[in-house]
Amino acid sequence: MAGDYIITGGRPLNGTVRVPAAKNSVLPLLAASLLCSGPVRLCGVPELADVAESLALLRSAGKAALTAS
Numbered sequence: 001m002a003g004d005y006i007i008t009g010g011r012p013l014n015g016t017v018r019v020p021a022a023k024n025s026v027l028p029l030l031a032a033s034l035l036c037s038g039p040v041r042l043c044g045v046p047e048l049a050d051v052a053e054s055l056a057l058l059r060s061a062g063k064a065a066l067t068a069s
Contacts, residue, residue, distance in 0.1 A: 030054045
């Protein structure tokens, strides 16, 4: 299972993961952010129409989605 993380235990996870900035990795991360109770910061996100549409969907779901230039 190369590249897979299997996590067991009762303690909450905390930390940072560096993921290459590509549309195919950013879109699932944006969707997964809906499952987080706290803020999620994604750096190096490409400025693409698909990303902008995903951010609009997050906003329509009541989430704050900000972009920094």
